[in-house]
């Protein structure tokens with residue numbers, strides 16, 4: 003893989019073939035055991051086969067978990083400051099190789115190179131941030147009568163499993179592994195079978211930075227491999243990013259051995275635009291909320307509520323800007339929207355758009371489709387939607403923005419909250435009291451005021467309702483990757499309570 007990265011500077015879509023093994027445990031890449039059941043992985047931008055992915059079976063999953071356990075025993079005994087030093091070195095290497103990793107991520111996922119570079123920057127920043135926290139992990143000292151006392155220790159959980167989605171492959175691996183490793187855990191990570199290629203690069207970088215062999219491992223596979231991981235008695239925690247139905251299964255499987263779980267699930271987030279907004283910012287915010295990574299973003303603000311008085315001018319602008327988004331080969335510098343993950347996913351997204359055309363009595367779908375190489379990308383604004391339309395109720399996970407008019411704050415809050423999801427939300431207004439009141443009353447894990455989809459690593463991220471629970475990023479995530487032990491110390495004699 004190192005060779006592949008070196009050969010990347012001249013790479014363009016349609017050229018790279020990955021032949022290296024994509025599993026990693028015990029400190030090195032591991033050849034698939036049987037070399038059977040190969041699943042082709044395609045380059046989204048061209049539809050070309052990029053490599054074969056061989057799903058890991060029980061024996062391989064056992065090996066990866068065993069190797070993680072061995073590394074955990076060493077790593078968890080190191081001082082936080084020692085762990086921090088290794089993590090900072092890994093962050094430095096990612097930063098140094100940022101452009102090449104970003105290129106491979108484009109080939110892996112289909113997003114534009116501009117966005118992929120941001121993802122890789124967020125990735126090394128995540129490692130730096132949690133390296134900074136590793137040395138600060140501490141407990142509390144509690145005084146008790148007679149000189150006795152108690153103290154708490156913040157301890158690692160053990161072997162944590164990370165299960166990733168295909169929309170931010172490298173970044174998700176960092177969002178999960180950085181806090182896990184900072185707390186002294188080891189991780190076995192399973193990327194999505196659609197984006198099998200970049201997680202192993204992270205494993206190599208951790209190794210190069212000096213983590214013990216087995217600390218960060220990659221097993222390839224889909225639902226079956228994921229099931230083996232979630233049912234494994236040697237796993238203490240599962241952190242999952244993906245769809246709600248799979249999240250529910252993961253919770254069920256984890257319940258059998260009472261594993262801790264973090265679930266980052268889907269969304270159908272509302273973005274509320276009041277008539278007193280700064281219109282230019284609101285329009286840009288609506289694009290940010292809908293079209294990053296071809297719309298394949300869990301926290302996207304796909305239900306855009308616009309106060310009726312400004313609907314015509316908002317729509318005119320937003321449609322004009324949407325049509326001007328440069329769709330194309332994702333490795334070209336000018337491209338701002340690349341390819342959807344697979345042909346099947348594109349068909350699913352197009353299905354939502356044609357369903358909207360059928361369901362809409364008054365709305366106008368503004369629909370544009372572009373062909374890039376063998377694959378396709380598209381985007382659509384659907385105006386004057388009603389809350390009961392399928393495109394307004396269900397997660398589309400594509401570049402489709404649904405726009406609805408509203409009249410009052412009270413009404414829009416009710417409509418915005420009328421969903422089983424609760425990942426994110428947004429509001430554009432110049433009225434600061436209204437902004438904070440709306441933020442308080444929206445039932446979602448994040449509310450963006452006068453912007454959207456800004457998520458620096460310092461800021462906790464996670465859902466309400468069926469969008470999941472647990473947080474990623476921010477200081478609080480330490481609590482989801484560690485456990486608190488209480489030690490009670492008697493300085494006097496034990497009471498003769500039983501008087502015997």
Ligand SMILES: NC(=O)C1=CN([C@@H]2O[C@H](COP(=O)(O)OP(=O)(O)OC[C@H]3O[C@@H](n4cnc5c(N)ncnc54)[C@H](O)[C@@H]3O)[C@@H](O)[C@H]2O)C=CC1
Nearest residue numbers: 166167193194224225228229244245248251267268300399
């Ligand atoms: N919230 C988010 O960030 C994401 C939401 N989605 C939504 O889900 C839809 C389907 O996409 P998928 O990739 O099929 O999502 P998914 O939720 O099925 O897959 C996500 C991850 O879970 C793994 N997985 C699947 N079944 C599993 C099981 N039974 N046990 C353990 N692991 C399992 C997959 O291999 C993958 O690594 C998308 O169209 C989109 O609407 C997809 C990806 C990310």
Ligand SMILES: C[N+](C)(C)CCCC(=O)O
Nearest residue numbers: 169170299300301455457
């Ligand atoms: C980076 N951000 C905020 C645009 C999206 C991250 C959440 C996801 O995995 O979809």
